[in-house]
Structure formats: C-alpha cells, structure tokens
Amino acid sequence: MEVFPGVHQLKVPIPDNPLEYLNCYLLQGDRGWLMIDTGWSTESSFVSLQAQLSELGLSFLDISQIVITHVHADHYGLAGRIRQISPAKLALHHWEKALIESRYVHFAELQAGMGELLQVHGAPPAVAKELKVASEPVLGYVIVTWPDQVLYGVETISTGQFNLQVLWTPGHSPGHICLYEPEKKLLFSGDHILPVITSSVVYHLQSGTNPLGDFINSLKQLQHLPVNLVLPAHEHIFTNLSQRVDQMVQHHEERKKAILGTITAAPRTAYDISGLIPWNLPDTTWEQMPPLHRRLAMMETLAHLQYMWFDGQVEIVNRDHIILYKRAGKD
Ligand SMILES: [Zn+2]
Numbered sequence: 043m044e045v046f047p048g049v050h051q052l053k054v055p056i057p058d059n060p061l062e063y064l065n066c067y068l069l070q071g072d073r074g075w076l077m078i079d080t081g082w083s084t085e086s087s088f089v090s091l092q093a094q095l096s097e098l099g100l101s102f103l104d105i106s107q108i109v110i111t112h113v114h115a116d117h118y119g120l121a122g123r124i125r126q127i128s129p130a131k132l133a134l135h136h137w138e139k140a141l142i143e144s145r146y147v148h149f150a151e152l153q154a155g156m157g158e159l160l161q162v163h164g165a166p167p168a169v170a171k172e173l174k175v176a177s178e179p180v181l182g183y184v185i186v187t188w189p190d191q192v193l194y195g196v197e198t199i200s201t202g203q204f205n206l207q208v209l210w211t212p213g214h215s216p217g218h219i220c221l222y223e224p225e226k227k228l229l230f231s232g233d234h235i236l237p238v239i240t241s242s243v244v245y246h247l248q249s250g251t252n253p254l255g256d257f258i259n260s261l262k263q264l265q266h267l268p269v270n271l272v273l274p275a276h277e278h279i280f281t282n283l284s285q286r287v288d289q290m291v292q293h294h295e296e297r298k299k300a301i302l303g304t305i306t307a308a309p310r311t312a313y314d315i316s317g318l319i320p321w322n323l324p325d326t327t328w329e330q331m332p333p334l335h336r337r338l339a340m341m342e343t344l345a346h347l348q349y350m351w352f353d354g355q356v357e358i359v360n361r362d363h364i365i366l367y368k369r370a371g372k373d
C-alpha cells in the first residue's frame with residue numbers, strides 16, 4: 043500500500059502475537075529502495091514480504107539499505123536472511139548493536155543475570171528460574187547479522203528522494219531510533235509511539251537505571267516536531283502526534299499512581315507489587331499469566347519504581363539482598 047508518494051507500507055505477519063503485523067516501510071530512492079524494519083524470521087513472514095515486494099514489481103535485489111529501529115525480533119529478525127539475498131547495507135544504533143551478541147548469540151550470561159535480578163526484586167527462586175528463560179523461544183525468530191553502519195542519532199540517511207534524520211529515542215529499547223523526514227513532515231516512529239497501545243518500557247540488565255525516564259524524555263523531544271504523518275511499526279498510521287504523546291505520558295502517570303497505592307503501609311518488592319496492580323489480560327490472575335508476560339509485567343513495574351525513585355517519590359530498602367520500595371518519607 044502506497045501511504046505517501048514514494049512510501050509503501052508492507053504488513054509482515056507476526057504469528058501468535060496480538061500485534062498481528064509489523065509495518066515494514068519501503069522508501070523509494072535514486073539507487074534502490076530503503077527498508078525500515080524487516081519483521082521476524084519465520085518462513086511465512088519471509089514469503090509474505092517477498093510476495094508484497096513482487097506485487098510492487100520488486101524483489102529483495104532492489105533493496106539497497108535497511109534501517110532497523112531497534113533489535114527486537116519482530117523488527118530485526120529477518121534482516122540476516124534478507125542480507126543473504128540482497129545488496130542491502132544495514133544500519134542501526136550503536137547501543138542496539140551492543141545487544142545483538144548478548145541477546146542472540148551468547149545469551150547464557152544474560153539469562154543467569156536475569157535470574158539474579160528477578161530474585162533481588164522479590165521473585166521466589168522457583169519462579170525466577172521459570173521466568174528467566176521465558177524469552178528463549180524468541181531466539182528462533184532471529185537470523186543474526188551485523189550492521190555495516192552504526193548510528194549515533196546525528197546522521198541523515200538519504201535515498202536521494204527522502205532525507206531521514208536519525209533521532210535517538212531510548213526507552214522501549216536503549217538504542218531505539220525514529221526517522222524524521224523534515225521536508226515531507228513524516229515521522230517513522232518504530233515502537234516508540236504507537237497510536238493505540240503504549241509500547242512496553244521495561245527495566246532490565248541492559249536498560250540503564252531509569253528507562254522510563256529516558257522514554258518520557260524522548261517522547262517529549264518529539265512532541266512538537268512539525269509532523270503530518272506518524273508511521274509506526276505496529277497498528278495504523280496517525281496524525282495527532284502531540285496529543286498522543288500527552289496520552290502516553292498520562293498513561294504512565296496513572297500506572298505510577300496504581301503502584302504507589304500498593305505501598306501506602308509497608309514496603310514491598312517489585313514482584314509483590316506486580317501481583318497487586320491490574321494488567322491488561324482479562325480474566326487472568328497474576329499467577330495464571332504466561333511466564334513471559336509475568337516477567338515483562340514485573341520489569342515494567344520496576345521501570346516505574348525506578349522512575350519514581352529518581353523523582354524522589356519512593357525510597358529503596360535493602361533487606362537481606364532483597365530490594366523493596368517504600369513511599370518517600372514513610373518509615
Ligand atoms: Zn519493540
């Protein structure tokens with residue numbers, strides 16, 4: 043589907059996932075096409091992408107550049123396979139490059155560290171053992187490949203017809219980037235800004251100590267850009283950027299309130315707090331939530347707690363190597 047003159051949106055299926063599709067964008071260039079995000083590596087996504095290219099009279103040989111917004115499997119997974127059969131050069135942020143090896147190649151240390159982190163934040167040992175391996179299936183959806191160019195957030199990537207400013211927008215992932223075309227007023231927002239759902243911001247071993255603070259800052263950095271169309275990596279294209287940023291900030295304010303409401307009396311761990319606040323899975327208790335959901339939920343709670351700690355709203359209590367949070371000023 044041509045969504046703007048010279049910009050096509052291809053929908054790459056993500057099987058068994060409520061998001062359903064990854065929006066891959068193809069931008070026309072003087073010497074080949076630029077692809078933003080690829081989808082994850084399954085045979086069906088590959089075949090679907092191939093078929094959509096061929097409907098446009100194109101093949102993978104016509105792709106000269108691939109830019110990845112961040113290395114989550116649904117954005118980066120297929121890049122390795124496409125590069126085997128195309129001349130495309132790959133670009134991504136240097137922080138994302140740093141995640142590739144530890145997540146997708148030598149992942150045992152990261153997994154062990156995750157187990158420790160879960161326990162330090164209150165998960166019982168048996169639960170930590172289950173949750174730490176919960177993201178392992180994702181490894182099957184990634185063909186590892188390395189970038190030809192690393193980005194720092196100051197570059198302009200040109201196709202000859204589009205000039206895309208690279209904007210570093212950490213939060214959802216530490217090296218997440220958006221791409222901004224100032225003349226045509228287009229913003230390719232990756233997972234940073236979606237029109238309906240709020241993408242997850244989780245605390246983890248590679249997130250830095252205040253990922254939600256990073257996220258909110260990088261939302262505000264984009265809020266007043268002159269933009270006519272926001273082209274996200276999931277859901278649909280939208281126009282009301284500034285309003286959407288306000289809604290997202292508001293959403294996190296409400297989550298913070300819900301979390302604070304659980305620590306009015308005694309300090310609690312992130313694990314215990316996560317079991318007390320509502321989650322978006324109808325008719326499912328905390329214990330019934332699938333392990334990966336539970337882990338992400340807990341790490342999301344932690345991102346909010348850390349944000350409030352930086353803000354002075356909560357304090358950290360260290361009790362026998364377990365971290366608890368309490369309201370600031372309460373003993
Ligand atoms: Zn993502």
Ligand SMILES: [Zn+2]
Pocket residue numbers: 114116117233275276
């Ligand atoms: Zn995504």
